Amino acid sequence: MDISVWEAGSATASLQKVKRVLLEPGPDELVLEVLHCGLCHSDLSMIDNSWGISQYPLVPGHEVVGRVVSVGPGVDSAVIGQIRGLGWISGSCFRCHQCLEGTSNLCGSLEATIVGRQGGFASHVKAHQDWTVVLPEGLDPAVAGPLFCAGITVFAPLVDEQVSPMAHVAVVGIGGLGHLALQFARAWGCEVTALTTDGTKADEARRFGAHNVMLLEELPALLGRFDLIINTANQALDWPAVMGSLAPRGRLHQLGAVLQPIQVGAFDLISFRRSITGSPTSSPGSLRKMMEFCVRHDIKPQVEHLPLDQVNEAIERLHRGDVRYRFVLDQVA
Ligand SMILES: [Zn+2]
Ligand SMILES: [Zn+2]
Incomplete structure (x- = not known):
């Protein structure tokens, strides 16, 4: 052919x-x-x-x-x-x-x-x-x-880890991945915060489901807030501020392919049993679940x-x- x-x-x-x-x-x-x-x-x-x-x-x-x-x-x-x-x-x-x-x-x-x-x-x-x-x-x-790359990439941290609908989820970056992560986390039942460097996207972030929109530069003032941070940005962040904004047992989930090492101190992990995870796309089973979820909640x-x-x-x-x-x-x- x-x-x-x-x-x-x-x-x-x-x-x-x-x-x-x-x-x-x-x-x-x-x-x-x-x-x-x-x-x-x-x-x-x-x-x-x-x-x-x-x-x-x-x-x-x-x-x-x-x-x-x-x-x-x-x-x-x-x-x-x-x-x-x-x-x-x-x-x-x-x-x-x-x-x-x-x-x-x-x-x-x-x-x-x-x-x-x-x-x-x-x-x-x-x-x-x-x-x-x-x-x-x-x-x-x-x-x-x-949905088959951006969508499943951000749906995986919710479905594969069975995140509680009571969780407070932050999404870093309102782009190809982030705009879907906001929709998924909102429909999942979570309290959702969008973190961005671009304040002009605030209204759209709310339309995608964010309850709150914050600038990344405000992060150092936030302590112990998020149960899960889904990071879609592929640039280095203020990692100590990111870790400090996690609640006890909170988790930073890295999806953006940042090329530099993620620098965190041992006590960022030890003190409140915080963790850092990442994931590559997901299984065919989770792909099917995601599409069912999209149809049910009109996510696109x-x-x-x-x-x-x-x-x-x-x-x-x-x-x-x-x-x-x-x-x-x-x-x-
Ligand atoms: Zn891709
Ligand atoms: Zn195999």
């Missing part, structure tokens, strides 16, 4: 549209015809090789919504025609301890959609059937893409659409932080 992909030939290069042959789907794999694909900050990090794991030519895109058009051995052909989503992970071993326990996002041999594989800025993409999830009725395919990404042909413009604007709150690139026939 001939397909078209948008690929970066080398680090920091702009994407070029080229023809490629899509390999046949292997056992338990299926091929999606891409309808929509969100643009995530991790796509920029991979294009620029910021994490040192990129392989070129590189086809980014890991917030895919597409239609199943062909299936490999072992996949029921009845799934052809279904609309499914695909996120950061395209495959895992399904045999190791983590996979058998239902935490297959922690599998030691998982395959990331855009690491050594061809991602979703393309006419077609392939993945293991169990890492693609059928969109439930009531979820608009045109905006659902960002706020997106700006561009045709896939304008992917370089979207990349350039995301570099400048000029998007509210996520780009979705649409396949235009």
Whole structure:
């Protein structure tokens, strides 16, 4: 099958549209015809090789919504025609301890959609059937893409750790991840505080569900307040102030890929049994729960659409932080 992909030939290069042959789907794999694909900050990090794991030519895109058009051995052909989503992970071993326990996002041999594989800025993409999830009725395919990376990334700390609805949750950063974290935490039942450096986003943060909006510079004055801080920012913060704002047994959950070490003192952890955690996306089971939760609570990404042909413009604007709150690139026939 001939397909078209948008690929970066080398680090920091702009994407070029080229023809490629899509390999046949292997056992338990299926091929999606891409309808929509969100643009995530991790796509920029991979294009620029910021994490040192990129392989070129590189086809980014890991917030895919597409239609199943062909299936490999072992996949029921009845799934052809279904609309499914695909996120950061395209495959895992399904045999190791983590996979058998239902935490297959922690599998030691998982395959990331855009690491050594061809991602979703393309006419077609392939993945293991169990890492693609059928969109439930009531979820608009045109905006659902960002749920598969940004959405599940911020839903995981709530669902996988069974956070109490009585918790006071702070979300740092009101962007692609943060605007969804605010919606999830509010619908979960928590008291929600948005922490931002940009006061102009206060009204929108309240619309997304924040009870309170505060500037990050006010944090040092807040002591012992939050049970959970979901940090989506990828810049260094005033870490002692962040730890000091945690309640006894409070937890900082790190999601932003800040490249510098997180500097905290031992007594920040010891004194009130505080902790620091992090997580990479989540399991197919949690993906399904998230979509059910989104339909029930009318949670959706706020997106700006561009045709896939304008992917370089979207990349350039995301570099400048000029998007509210996520780009979705649409396949235009
Ligand atoms: Zn992502
Ligand atoms: Zn495994």
